[in-house]
Amino acid sequence: GQLYTSPDQVTKKYDFIVVGAGTAGSVVAARLSEEPSVQVLVIEAGVSDNGTDSDIIYVPLLVGTGVGTILDWNYTTVAQSGLNGRTIDFPRGFVLGGSSCINGMIYSRGGSDEYDRLATVSGDSGWSWKELQQWNEHHTPPWNDRRNIGEYNPLVHGFGPLATGLTPTVFETEQRVFQMTDNRPELYPFNLDPNSTNGLGFSWFHTTVGTNARSTSGLAYLHPALNSCSNLDVLIHTQVTKLIEMETNTYTGVQVAQSATAKHFLFTASKEVILSAGTIGTPQLLMLSGIGPAAELSKVDISCVHDVPDVGCNLQDQNILAIQWEVSSPTLLMFLSNETALRAALAQYAGNKTGIAAGNTVRVVDHPDNWELDVRLNCPTVAHIPNPFDHPVIDPAYLQTSFDIDTYVAAIKTLQTLMSTPAWDGFLLTPFTDVANLATDALIEGYVRKFASTLKHPTSTATISKSTDKGGVVGPDLLVKGLKGLRIVDASILPSAVAGFPQAEIYILAERAAALIKSSRL
Numbered sequence: 246g247q248l249y250t251s252p253d254q255v256t257k258k259y260d261f262i263v264v265g266a267g268t269a270g271s272v273v274a275a276r277l278s279e280e281p282s283v284q285v286l287v288i289e290a291g292v293s294d295n296g297t298d299s300d301i302i303y304v305p306l307l308v309g310t311g312v313g314t315i316l317d318w319n320y321t322t323v324a325q326s327g328l329n330g331r332t333i334d335f336p337r338g339f340v341l342g343g344s345s346c347i348n349g350m351i352y353s354r355g356g357s358d359e360y361d362r363l364a365t366v367s368g369d370s371g372w373s374w375k376e377l378q379q380w381n382e383h384h385t386p387p388w389n390d391r392r393n394i395g396e397y398n399p400l401v402h403g404f405g406p407l408a409t410g411l412t413p414t415v416f417e418t419e420q421r422v423f424q425m426t427d428n429r430p431e432l433y434p435f436n437l438d439p440n441s442t443n444g445l446g447f448s449w450f451h452t453t454v455g456t457n458a459r460s461t462s463g464l465a466y467l468h469p470a471l472n473s474c475s476n477l478d479v480l481i482h483t484q485v486t487k488l489i490e491m492e493t494n495t496y497t498g499v500q501v502a503q504s505a506t507a508k509h510f511l512f513t514a515s516k517e518v519i520l521s522a523g524t525i526g527t528p529q530l531l532m533l534s535g536i537g538p539a540a541e542l543s544k545v546d547i548s549c550v551h552d553v554p555d556v557g558c559n560l561q562d563q564n565i566l567a568i569q570w571e572v573s574s575p576t577l578l579m580f581l582s583n584e585t586a587l588r589a590a591l592a593q594y595a596g597n598k599t600g601i602a603a604g605n606t607v608r609v610v611d612h613p614d615n616w617e618l619d620v621r622l623n624c625p626t627v628a629h630i631p632n633p634f635d636h637p638v639i640d641p642a643y644l645q646t647s648f649d650i651d652t653y654v655a656a657i658k659t660l661q662t663l664m665s666t667p668a669w670d671g672f673l674l675t676p677f678t679d680v681a682n683l684a685t686d687a688l689i690e691g692y693v694r695k696f697a698s699t700l701k702h703p704t705s706t707a708t709i710s711k712s713t714d715k716g717g718v719v720g721p722d723l724l725v726k727g728l729k730g731l732r733i734v735d736a737s738i739l740p741s742a743v744a745g746f747p748q749a750e751i752y753i754l755a756e757r758a759a760a761l762i763k764s765s766r767l
C-alpha cells in the first residue's frame with residue numbers, strides 16, 4: 246500500500262477508516278488488510294517512525310528519551326490540587342506506532358482476573374482470559390549469550406508479530422531482588438513469568454525489545470502489512486478533526502486537516518470508522534463531533550448531537566514515585582552520566598547492534614536504586630476546547646481521595662520493610678535525602694504530594710459496558726452505543742486502570758476487536 250503525507254494524495258475509496266496508527270490502530274488496520282477484498286485507510290496525526298529521530302524509538306538504551314520530543318503530543322495536566330498545585334507532563338505518542346514508540350517497553354499481560362473483569366463488565370465471555378490468551382507476542386533470545394532458562398516460561402509466549410524478550414544485561418539490583426525471593430518466598434514470591442495467569446510476584450522484566458531493537462506496533466504490524474498488501478494505505482501528518490454523520494446516527498465520515506488553517510478534507514468509509522486515537526484523542530474527537538456529555542459540550546459552545554455522559558469522564562491513571570537509597574556499588578546511572586562511555590555504547594550499537602545499548606534497562610535508567618509504586622486513582626474528566634488543534638484540558642485529579650493516600654502510605658511502608666531484608670545488606674547505604682524522614686504517615690503523605698507523578702498509563706475515557714447498561718460508551722462489540730458505523734478500539738474503552746502494564750492488554754484487545762470486525766462485517 247501507499248504511505249501518504251498529505252490528504253490531497255488520497256484518491257481511493259475505502260471500506261474501513263482507522264483513526265490513529267497507534268498501538269491498537271496499527272493492529273486493527275493490519276489485521277483487516279489481511280482480507281484482500283477490503284480497502285483500509287489509516288489516518289495518523291503524528292510523524293513518521295522512520296524520520297531523523299528514529300534512533301530514539303528503536304535503540305533500547307534510549308528508552309524514555311522520546312518523551313518531550315516531536316514524537317510526543319506534549320500534553321500537560323491542569324494544576325493538581327492533590328500534588329500541591331503542580332501541573333504534570335502527560336506524554337502520548339505522536340507518531341506512527343503511537344505510544345508504543347515512546348513507552349517504557351515493559352510488557353506484562355496481567356493476570357487472568359484482569360481479563361475476566363472485562364468479560365464481566367461487558368457481559369461478553371469472549372473478553373475472558375480463556376478466550377483472549379490465544380493472542381500473543383513471541384519471545385526472542387537476547388543478543389548476547391545470556392541464558393534465560395528458569396527465568397521465563399516459554400509456554401505462555403506464542404507466535405504473534407510483536408517481539409518481546411528479557412533484558413540482556415543483569416544488574417546487581419536484580420540479583421538482590423531474586424535473592425530476596427529465595428530467602429523469604431512466603432513473603433516475596435518468585436513468579437516465573439508475569440505473562441502467565443498469575444500477574445503477581447517478583448519476575449524478570451519482559452520488554453518489547455526483539456533481539457536488539459524496540460518492537461513497536463508499527464514495526465510488528467503496520468509496516469509489514471503496508472509492504473505486502475495493496476489494500477492498505479496510511480496517511481500521516483494529518484489529524485482527524487471531526488467525525489461526520491453521513492446518515493442519521495451513522496458516523497462513517499471523517500473530516501481531516503494538517504493544521505487549523507489548512508484545507509479540510511472529507512473521507513468516507515463504506516463500512517466503518519474505527520476510532521483508535523487513544524485515551525485522550527478518542528474522547529476529544531467524539532466531543533468535537535457533538536458526541537459527549539451535553540452539559541460539558543454546552544460550556545464550550547458545541548451543540549450536542551448525542552448526549553453520552555460518560556465520554557471523557559472516568560479517566561484513570563497509575564501513579565509513580567521514586568524512593569532512592571545511596572548504594573555501595575556502581576550503578577547504571579554512573580554509566581549514563583559518563584558521556585564518553587555512553588557515546589561508545591551508542592557507536593557500538595550503530596556498528597553491530599550489540600552492547601549495553603542493545604538492551605532495555607528501563608528500571609535502572611529511570612531510578613537507579615529504587616522501586617516504583619503503582620497506585621490506582623479515581624479520576625474524572627478529560628474536557629476539551631473547540632479548536633481540534635488546541636490541547637484538551639486534562640484533569641486526572643491525582644491523590645484527591647483518602648484511598649489514594651492510604652494506598653501510597655501502605656506501599657511505602659511495605660517497601661521500607663522489604664528493603665531492610667538481608668538481601669540488601671552491604672548494598673543499600675542510607676536513604677537518599679527526604680526518604681530518610683519518612684517515619685510517619687503524615688511525613689509520607691507530604692513526600693507523596695511533593696513528588697508523585699503519572700506512570701503514563703491513562704485509560705477508561707470511553708468505557709465498555711453491557712449492551713443493556715445505560716452507562717458506558719461502547720457495548721461488548723466496541724460499537725458506540727446508539728450509533729452506527731463507529732467503533733472504538735484503544736485504551737479508552739478499558740473499564741478501569743490495568744493492574745499491571747497496559748500495552749499487552751491493548752495489543753490483545755485490538756487483536757480480538759479485529760477478529761470481531763472481520764466476523765461481523767466481512
Ligand SMILES: Cc1cc2nc3c(=O)[nH]c(=O)nc-3n(C[C@H](O)[C@H](O)[C@H](O)COP(=O)(O)OP(=O)(O)OC[C@H]3O[C@@H](n4cnc5c(N)ncnc54)[C@H](O)[C@@H]3O)c2cc1C
Nearest residue numbers: 265267268269290343344348349351485523526736746748
Ligand atoms: C512515556 C510512556 C511510557 C509508558 N510505559 C509503558 C510501559 O513500560 N509498559 C506498558 O505496558 N505501557 C506503557 N505505557 C502505556 C502504553 O504505551 C499505552 O497505554 C498504549 O500504547 C496506548 O495505546 P493506544 O492504542 O490506546 O494509544 P496510542 O498508542 O497512544 O495511539 C493513539 C494514536 O492516535 C493518534 N491520534 C490521536 N488523535 C488523533 C486524531 N485526532 N487524528 C489522527 N490521529 C490521532 C496518536 O498520534 C497516536 O498515534 C507508556 C506510555 C507512555 C506515553
